[in-house]
Amino acid sequence: MSEDGERGDNGRVPRKQAAPRRKLLMSEILEQATQLFAERGYDGTTLQDVADAVGLSRPNLYNYVRSKEELLVAMVEATSQEAASSLRAMRQRADLDPTQKLRALVRELVLQRANNPAQFRTLDRSEQALPSDIAERHLDSRRAVLREITGVLDEGIVAGLFRPLDSRVTALSIIGMCNWVAWWFHPAPAHPAEPVAEQIAADAVAMVVQVDKRRPSAPTPLGAVALLQQDLDYLARLLRVED
Structure with missing residues (x-):
């Protein structure tokens, strides 16, 4: 041996x-x-x-x-590139609607952060010290995660399932919520990661879902302006999709 x-x-x-x-x-x-x-x-x-x-x-x-650089590359691949790849695969699934995709994407991202917290925290703390080529890989993967979640939000908005929010700001908010798990969550037999992931995924959907599309019978002037702005935002998104 x-x-x-x-x-x-x-x-x-x-x-x-x-x-x-x-x-x-x-x-x-x-x-x-x-x-x-x-x-x-x-x-x-x-x-x-x-x-x-x-x-x-x-x-x-x-x-x-x-070399130590190879270890950093492996960490980036395991923490950032793997997340981007798995989220891309989920977004491309034709059997899920945007609401189901968003729930699945958030759940996956939370579980990755919860199961590998030390790797995520180390990269997060060391971003400024990373060699330039490794830092670029890490940044590309972070952009890919943002792109996948933003894309699902846009799909849901165009389909009328999500409110016409700023999808990029909303995606950044959701990602921040997922990333923070690496700092506060401590798994234990009595406190597994799965229920936490399910709750955060449900919270993410609740942030964006179009709860009631019916109009109030007598909206206030400011309420009418807000409804009109939503319609204009929705129309603008539809026009961008057609272009």
Whole structure:
């Protein structure tokens, strides 16, 4: 037995065993690196620190990661790019209406933040210190998340299911609500993440849903102006879609 696991007669780790073990060990490396970055900062952490935390020698660590920058890339992929990809897939589902899509997107985003809080907090705190290429990847992924949620809101507004709100401002508000979970939520057997995700998803839908489309029989002058503004906003969105 070695640090890499059991080996076959030819001295190599059987392929069926190697892939799962590599994935598990890489997850452990990323988890330990995240904790170290959070405690000591990115500049204050060395690859030797990571190797010691995982229980590997420095040469063996090089079999999995060659630099601290690679660890940051892996964190961005796991925290930002994975979120953008999963949200994009949900938005493209033809079997869901905009209300169902919004609920699913928010639920997914909350669960990702709740299940990987240290990675999200570390990236959030380290944004200004990230190498430029990694910072650009992170920013692109954040923009993609905003784009997916804004797109679903626009779909719902055009369909008449959501109120004609400013979709970008509303999307940023919803994302902020999801992101904050990484800071205040602490999972426990008696306090799992799923009910929290469901509640926040329901809150997000309640923020935008068109509850009652009937007009009041005698609106006040200011109320009539507000209704007219909603109609104009709705018409403007329809015209943009047709263009």
